[in-house]
Amino acid sequence: MALIVQKFGGTSVGTVERIEQVAEKVKKFREGGDDIVVVVSAMSGETNRLIDLAKQISEQPVPRELDVMVSTGEQVTIALLAMALIKRGVPAVSYTGNQVRILTDSAHNKARILQIDDQKIRSDLKAGRVVVVAGFQGVDEHGNITTLGRGGSDTTGVALAAALKADECQIYTDVDGVYTTDPRVVPQAQRLDKITFEEMLEMASLGSKVLQIRSVEFAGKYNVPLRVLHSFQEGPGTLITLDEEESMEQPIISGIAFNRDEAKLTIRGVPDIPGVAFKILGPISAANIEVDMIVQNVAHDNTTDFTFTVHRNDYQNAQRVLEQTASEIGAREVIGDTKIAKVSIVGVGMRSHAGVASRMFEALAKETINIQMISTSEIKVSVVIEEKYLELAVRALHTAFELDAPTRQGE
Numbered sequence: 359m360a361l362i363v364q365k366f367g368g369t370s371v372g373t374v375e376r377i378e379q380v381a382e383k384v385k386k387f388r389e390g391g392d393d394i395v396v397v398v399s400a401m402s403g404e405t406n407r408l409i410d411l412a413k414q415i416s417e418q419p420v421p422r423e424l425d426v427m428v429s430t431g432e433q434v435t436i437a438l439l440a441m442a443l444i445k446r447g448v449p450a451v452s453y454t455g456n457q458v459r460i461l462t463d464s465a466h467n468k469a470r471i472l473q474i475d476d477q478k479i480r481s482d483l484k485a486g487r488v489v490v491v492a493g494f495q496g497v498d499e500h501g502n503i504t505t506l507g508r509g510g511s512d513t514t515g516v517a518l519a520a521a522l523k524a525d526e527c528q529i530y531t532d533v534d535g536v537y538t539t540d541p542r543v544v545p546q547a548q549r550l551d552k553i554t555f556e557e558m559l560e561m562a563s564l565g566s567k568v569l570q571i572r573s574v575e576f577a578g579k580y581n582v583p584l585r586v587l588h589s590f591q592e593g594p595g596t597l598i599t600l601d602e603e604e605s606m607e608q609p610i611i612s613g614i615a616f617n618r619d620e621a622k623l624t625i626r627g628v629p630d631i632p633g634v635a636f637k638i639l640g641p642i643s644a645a646n647i648e649v650d651m652i653v654q655n656v657a658h659d660n661t662t663d664f665t666f667t668v669h670r671n672d673y674q675n676a677q678r679v680l681e682q683t684a685s686e687i688g689a690r691e692v693i694g695d696t697k698i699a700k701v702s703i704v705g706v707g708m709r710s711h712a713g714v715a716s717r718m719f720e721a722l723a724k725e726t727i728n729i730q731m732i733s734t735s736e737i738k739v740s741v742v743i744e745e746k747y748l749e750l751a752v753r754a755l756h757t758a759f760e761l762d763a764p765t766r767q768g769e
């Protein structure tokens with residue numbers, strides 16, 4: 359008999375009918391003999407609706423009060439699901455974060471879980487009940503309701519699984535697993551049976567939005583096996599785990615991630631002296647702007663060009679800061695480009711294979727796609743290219759690294 363934490367997202371509990379379907383599903387698992395803890399999100403659209411209400415009162419709602427309000431979305435779905443289970447003869451009980459006692463810090467709207475009291479849940483499970491817990495919320499040491507940040511129910515699910523030492527945390531959603539890349543860009547993308555926490559973190563941080571990033575960090579830290587599954591379709595989903603298989607089958611690249619969220623800034627003709635990188639990026643970080651990729655070249659006239667990327671939302675701000683810096687340090691000019699995209703190949707297989715980056719560059723060269731910036735880590739190679747070539751690049755790389763699904767006959 360296993361202990362399983364199942365998390366259902368907003369679309370999976372988006373209507374009363376869907377909640378009934380989820381109840382059916384949970385009932386089947388229960389009948390299979392497993393202990394089940396269910397974590398649910400608010401009905402899809404509900405959290406946005408609540409935030410909108412608050413914004414009608416004030417553009418910047420008081421964070422504590424916002425938490426009191428947005429946490430109601432999940433309170434509705436836990437009660438509905440518990441009712442639907444009880445109606446089916448499945449003993450069930452619902453709890454808010456406060457009732458479980460999911461203790462968090464006091465950072466309203468983005469709280470971190472500090473501790474989970476597992477006693478109540480354990481005794482309910484022992485008594486044969488399915489326990490339904492509100493995702494996304496907790497309580498601080500003073501009894502204030504807190505929330506964990508958008509998409510935070512994933513983190514609740516993983517944290518509960520860690521606290522209960524569950525055998526698996528299953529995240530049910532509207533896709534049937536994690537794919538080699540976005541199937542809307544590459545129709546031949548394939549569902550991965552397995553991926554490591556590390557790879558998933560890279561994929562998630564690069565824009566593949568299946569899971570909240572924090573939940574993956576959490577799962578990796580506490581080694582909670584995490585499985586992404588479709589709420590209403592049968593299938594094995596994708597298992598996210600620690601172990602890297604030592605098999606010959608292990609592909610070098612597990613997936614291709616991309617995003618269009620970044621913009622590029624270059625400051626040209628910077629005096630090439632010690633401390634200049636700090637002079638350029640110090641004010642950027644003081645303005646609370648995060649920098650992603652950085653490239654610096656040395657030119658022969660003792661000046662250098664310094665290029666970095668920021669989130670597109672920060673672009674104008676960063677440009678202003680950089681122009682100020684340019685005049686202070688006597689740089690020639692500042693130029694910027696928002697029409698860029700970042701494409702990354704991700705895979706733990708890279709650790710044991712040479713030539714992965716050159717294979718990537720070869721595939722891009724064949725399509726005459728110019729590479730503007732490059733960065734690498736142990737399990738990732740990223741390039742910045744012109745935005746209009748993004749889809750072409752992703753498709754070319756998907757093929758070059760043999761990730762395309764075999765075409766069936768007649769297709």
Ligand code: ASP
Binds near residue numbers: 367494508512
């Ligand atoms: N309901 C919250 C949100 O929409 C939490 C979640 O869905 O995970 O962000």
Ligand code: MG
Binds near residue numbers: 367368399510511
């Ligand atoms: Mg969600």
